[in-house]
Amino acid sequence: MNTNVPHNNYRKIIHIDMDAFFASVEQRDNPELRNKPIAVGYSGNRGVVATASYEARKFGIHSAMPSSVARRKCPELIFIDTNYEKYEAVSKQIYEIFQEYTDIIEPISIDEAFLDVTENKAGKLYAVDIAKEIKQKIRERLNLTASAGVSYCKFLAKIASDWKKPDGLYVIHPTKAAKFISNLDVDKIWGIGPVTTKKMHNLGIFKGEQLQNMPLQILSREFGRMGRVYHDLSNGIDNSPLEPFRQRKSVGCELTFEKDTCNTEEIYSLLNYLARNLEERLEKADFRGHTFTLKVKFHDFKQITRSLSCSCPYLYREEILSVAKEILKSIPYEANPIRLLGVCISNSIYKPKSYPNEYLQLTLDF
Template identity: 50%
Template sequence: MKMDFPQRKIIHVDMDAFYASVEQMDDPNLKGKPIAVGGAEKRGVVAAASYEARKFGVRSAMSGFMAKRNCPELIFVPPRFPRYKEISLKIRNIFFDYTDLVEPLSLDEAYLDVTLNKKGNPSASLIAAEIRQRILEEVGLTASAGISINKFIAKVASDYNKPNGQKTVNPEEVLAFLEQLEIRKFYGVGKVTADKMYHLGIFTGNDLKSKSLEFLQMHFGKSGSYYYQVVRGIHNSPVKPNRIPKSVGAERTFNENLSSEIFMLERLEHIAIELEKRLKKSKISGKTITLKIKYSDFTLQTRSKTLPYYIAEKSLILETTKELLYQDRLNNSVRLLGISISNLNTDRNKPLEEKSLSVQLKFDL
């Protein structure tokens, strides 16, 4: 079947258990042991887990208490984000030896468009293997990679042979690959959406492909169009070297639940100070302030207000946040508060339409 959409050579590089691997690299005593980066205390959260810990069901975003219960031998290590950023920059510099079209998703993963690359190498698979080898030799860590014709498939493929492996999905293999793919492995399908799809009889890409666009839009709204396209191998989003942030935020989880607005305002002031620092460092301001409230029963609530002008100052952020806090009664005691600012002034510089590669290329990945 001929696929009538642009084809690129895209690599998704994903570091293996990045934070935990950095800790094991820097401290040989941790090698081969189950470790978790994060807090072990009652309110602590796991930021990352080594593969030794994952065997016991320890996962990121899991509470430290639950992680320790799953793995009594678990060693907790406090996060060192400056060190992770330092390593991430070294890895990114390796990417730039091959292409300037690098789109970081976080410190530990990025997309690379190597359709036209600095090495003149026609094989994206060989480039990915070379990059992974250089990361191992020059940094000391392993990475996995997915290679295909677009970002969506490359992202899915990078999970296939983890850790320290790679998978290529060639153009002629794309449709068959997506048809047999379990629906929970589709990038963008979380647990809630997967459960909903199961109830609708959608378990694989082939099941998803059998549903009409109207059916998917009826059950999943705007996301229905996305699912309809990606299962057909259509995902034309280009690799964007300079990703413009849509929002900037800061938040805090508390050791003890808060039930008094007075104590909350005190915490919100510290959060607003941190947010102001981030905004000024990036030279960004915004119009929409959002207050995030996570209650002790883990339910989440957001309250937003859009101003007629751009702000970045702590005093104005806090003034609006205070108004949002008192906007309605709290449902319960609070374990987390966060403030974010969106509708940024960077939006004014966006082009009216994203331009993408429109020429169809034939090649071997």
């Protein structure tokens, strides 16, 4: 594959994704943890794995897995409590490297971002050269590895960064995009989850090539307005802009489950994890909000949000978990499995002393 992105009208987009970020930081800082299966997260009965090292992933351990399940899969698994203050400090260093090349940065999470380097501070012609330099600087300055994807749009840059993990670099050239997408399983295309995948299969669509050849009229009939989205993405059309930092008016986090579930015990376990995470985020951001919002996305991608406001700000895990459970009681999920839960605090009437890395608001998207 020719990895030289031409200097023409195409955008030059890089997606950077740190490899097992939390776990890699812990292994870097503690030599005794290197080359061992570790999980970052809460190890208690209702604990959930936030990040697993690559050594742990060999045992089938993954993010959002209940800690009890992870321990059964790997009795030698080492649990490390999350240290968001440390991770945010490292994340700030990573973003400082990004800013050496461009100010058009869309943060996805604490360890992941899109960069538009069409016009870049280094004056480099090829985006792949910038991606190589960023990876090298992250390794040399921080002793960590990152995977990078390069293409002309966000959709393909994201797929490219996942292609050769860990420590990968992959480029999807504009002239190679259609062929690359044609070989993808349809569930690799943005917005196509388990339910849509099944519907695609029923229509005889298993690969990108079959989706490319499906008339737009049929896709629109079967999938509504998303039919146009699937049609465009399968043909390499993605004009979505990068959205740089805007001051946030809320603090939240969410979990996309590895498998959809309607098991109440498992859902409560994940809510507990989210509540602990949100408590830490509120403290770090020095944020006080009076409105709590629970977001629930079901297996069919239908989504609802329910909010509850209080005269006193929501600050602590116990009250966050309590109100989340109370709201959840009003949501019928027994026959409608949940694929994502999100919790958020907003409606602040308190002015924080500072806004440390607000654009790095953690979104736990597993």
